[in-house]
Amino acid sequence: xxxxxxxxxxxxxxxxxxxxxxxxxxxxxTVLSLMSDAFLTTGNILxxxxxxxLVFLLASGLTLVILTAxxxxxxGANVGLSACLAASVIQxxxxxxxxAAAGLVSGCAIGLGNGLLVTALRxxxxxxxxxxxxVIHGLTYWFMAGAxxxxxPPAFRALxxxxxxxxxxxxxxxxxxxAIGIGxxxxxxxxxxxxxxxxxxxxxxxxxxxxxxxxxxxxTVSGAMAGLASLIFLAxxxxxxxxxxxxxxxPAIAAVLIGGTSLFGGVGTVSGTxxxxxxxxxxxxxxxxxxxxxxWQPLVTGAILIIAVALDVLTRGRDGANR
Amino acid sequence: xxxxxxxLRGFGWERIPGAAYMLAVLSxxxxxxSNGFVDGTNLANxxxxxxxxxxxxxxxxxxxxxxxxxxxxxxVLTLASVVLAAVAVKTGSVSLALAGALALGAxxxxxxxxxxxxxxxxxxxxxxxxxxxxxxxxxxxTDAQSITGxxxxxxxxxxxxxxxxxxxxxxxxxxxxxxxxxxYQTRFGTYVFALGGNRxxxxxxxxxxxxxxxxxxAFGGAMAGLAALLLTARISAGHPTAAIGMxxxxxxxxxxxxxxxxxxxxxLFGTVLGVLLVGVLRNGLNLLAVPSSLQVVAIGVLIIVAxxxxxVKDRA
Numbered sequence: 001x002x003x004x005x006x007x008x009x010x011x012x013x014x015x016x017x018x019x020x021x022x023x024x025x026x027x028x029x030t031v032l033s034l035m036s037d038a039f040l041t042t043g044n045i046l047x048x049x050x051x052x053x054l055v056f057l058l059a060s061g062l063t064l065v066i067l068t069a070x071x072x073x074x075x076g077a078n079v080g081l082s083a084c085l086a087a088s089v090i091q092x093x094x095x096x097x098x099x100a101a102a103g104l105v106s107g108c109a110i111g112l113g114n115g116l117l118v119t120a121l122r123x124x125x126x127x128x129x130x131x132x133x134x135v136i137h138g139l140t141y142w143f144m145a146g147a148x149x150x151x152x153p154p155a156f157r158a159l160x161x162x163x164x165x166x167x168x169x170x171x172x173x174x175x176x177x178x179a180i181g182i183g184x185x186x187x188x189x190x191x192x193x194x195x196x197x198x199x200x201x202x203x204x205x206x207x208x209x210x211x212x213x214x215x216x217x218x219x220t221v222s223g224a225m226a227g228l229a230s231l232i233f234l235a236x237x238x239x240x241x242x243x244x245x246x247x248x249x250x251p252a253i254a255a256v257l258i259g260g261t262s263l264f265g266g267v268g269t270v271s272g273t274x275x276x277x278x279x280x281x282x283x284x285x286x287x288x289x290x291x292x293x294x295x296w297q298p299l300v301t302g303a304i305l306i307i308a309v310a311l312d313v314l315t316r317g318r319d320g321a322n323r
Numbered sequence: 324x325x326x327x328x329x330x331l332r333g334f335g336w337e338r339i340p341g342a343a344y345m346l347a348v349l350s351x352x353x354x355x356x357s358n359g360f361v362d363g364t365n366l367a368n369x370x371x372x373x374x375x376x377x378x379x380x381x382x383x384x385x386x387x388x389x390x391x392x393x394x395x396x397x398x399v400l401t402l403a404s405v406v407l408a409a410v411a412v413k414t415g416s417v418s419l420a421l422a423g424a425l426a427l428g429a430x431x432x433x434x435x436x437x438x439x440x441x442x443x444x445x446x447x448x449x450x451x452x453x454x455x456x457x458x459x460x461x462x463x464x465t466d467a468q469s470i471t472g473x474x475x476x477x478x479x480x481x482x483x484x485x486x487x488x489x490x491x492x493x494x495x496x497x498x499x500x501x502x503x504x505x506x507y508q509t510r511f512g513t514y515v516f517a518l519g520g521n522r523x524x525x526x527x528x529x530x531x532x533x534x535x536x537x538x539x540x541a542f543g544g545a546m547a548g549l550a551a552l553l554l555t556a557r558i559s560a561g562h563p564t565a566a567i568g569m570x571x572x573x574x575x576x577x578x579x580x581x582x583x584x585x586x587x588x589x590x591l592f593g594t595v596l597g598v599l600l601v602g603v604l605r606n607g608l609n610l611l612a613v614p615s616s617l618q619v620v621a622i623g624v625l626i627i628v629a630x631x632x633x634x635v636k637d638r639a
Binding site: 071073117121124126127128131132134135137138140142145242250253257263293295296297298299300301302303305306309310313314 | 571
């Protein structure tokens with residue numbers, strides 16, 4: 001089952017791994033189109049894809065982390081700080097390019113910080129990234145001091161709300177990073193080593209995998225993807241304030257787990273995470289269409305997260321006492 | 324000296340140095356740089372403010388000892404506080420409101436424990452999920468508004484005095500003594516140590532390990548319900564995001580107090596020191612006009628320092 005024994009699965013293998021989850025997407029779409037006339041409209045479908053793109057970009061880096069049996073709880077806080085930094089740089093310099101660079105650098109730096117806590121200081125990833133969550137959160141609030149930055153230049157906003165050939169820009173980014181993610185995880189040595197670390201870190205180390213360097217890499221990638229997601233989120237909202245990233249952590253983790261990546265490491269796919277992001281977005285979109293109050297969203301996302309964990313544990317039959 | 328400490332063995336005097344030195348150094352530095360720190364009112368304030376955190380940190384110690392964690396505690400405390408305020412406003416009865424908060428907290432704790440013990444779900448992500456549920460419920464119930472007008476009977480539990488002693492201090496001391504007794508004097512406590520140290524042995528010895536594990540989480544939830552009384556009294560309202568993230572302070576206090584995340588050994592009195600340390604840190608930084616956002620950063624750094632000391636001790 002692990003990718004190590006079948007390192008060169010064709011794309012059909014990728015499809016097989018997510019097949020029954022795609023059925024869930026189809027079923028959800030059917031139910032939603034029966035319940036609401038507004039669901040099967042071009043505008044709404046593109047909207048779902050655009051929101052799923054944001055969740056996917058954030059969750060795709062996180063997928064690599066979870067494949068190593070780690071976790072990055074700081075992704076939402078990372079989006080918050082990176083978006084605020086990007087927005088203030090744009091405001092100060094007027095340059096969308098410099099702002100985007102600031103967001104990406106901030107995302108990478110936070111990810112690298114997590115990676116160093118986990119590797120150099122050997123802290124358990126759950127605790128380390130939970131700590132950075134609150135540290136980054138505090139820094140963001142301090143940096144913003146209650147202010148809101150809005151009115152970003154149109155060139156920047158196109159990143160989140162623009163269209164090309166009447167498809168939203170983030171959707172293209174979603175497919176580009178899906179391809180990169182699949183290619184990296186499945187067809188590169190580094191990707192295979194990440195699966196190996198998650199399946200058995202000791203065996204991986206003994207077979208010559210530079211475990212610490214690969215771990216630092218996945219946390220940095222997760223941070224970088226949070227930085228990218230922050231730009232798209234910022235461009236879409238057209239405003240930044242201290243709590244901007246808060247609602248994104250739970251959906252990102254839920255998307256990875258719904259997508260079939262195991263918390264115990266070594267099992268999962270980036271394409272599964274895309275399907276997970278779609279399922280989650282469809283549920284939240286359905287609630288929107290049925291005019292259910294937005295206050296219900298963290299509740300529903302939390303419940304979905306628990307169900308996804310339960311399915312992971314029950315289907316793999318592993319003892320998860322220590323996570 | 325030895326004769327004095329003998330009857331108090333459960334307190335773990337021999338382990339005091341780390342946490343106590345940190346507390347002493349921090350207090351001394353704040354006393355030096357800030358005029359208002361050494362002041363009867365201020366020190367009493369630290370004690371009173373720390374009681375809410377203590378009520379979370381005591382059961383969190385037990386939960387960490389079982390190699391678990393409860394990230395939902397801040398959200399459950401918030402939800403219980405909102406419910407307590409709502410019931411108090413509706414019925415005017417404090418006991419009814421407290422009963423509601425305790426029952427709600429215990430129910431969430433029980434659910435966490437059942438998911439962890441029966442379904443064997445990883446506590447970290449599971450309680451992250453229940454955190455989402457509890458914080459969502461708090462928003463739904465209040466429609467994201469504060470519930471005000473809880474009445475003086477509720478406020479008494481934070482602002483009132485019994486025989487000249489502030490009520491929250493009495494509640495804090497009572498909670499510590501109860502938890503100390505539970506952990507060191509009862510079979511339940513012995514099993515808490517065993518749940519983290521060697522769960523398999525416990526199971527093989529015929530102990531219903533799962534029931535005790537659920538009990539630990541339910542105890543934590545109920546304590547969050549009790550803390551809701553103090554919190555609601557303190558802000559004299561139920562606010563839908565009042566204590567979101569407070570579990571972070573609680574986990575920090577437990578970690579600083581010397582309870583380790585991975586080996587199932589814990590030290591309850593160390594948690595008291597950890598709570599005081601967090602309280603002193605926040606209070607001192609407040610006096611120095613450091614915004615609360617940066618206080619969180621300082622607590623994060625404290626956790627990392629505590630974990631590093633822990634891992635250095637392990638390697639030594």
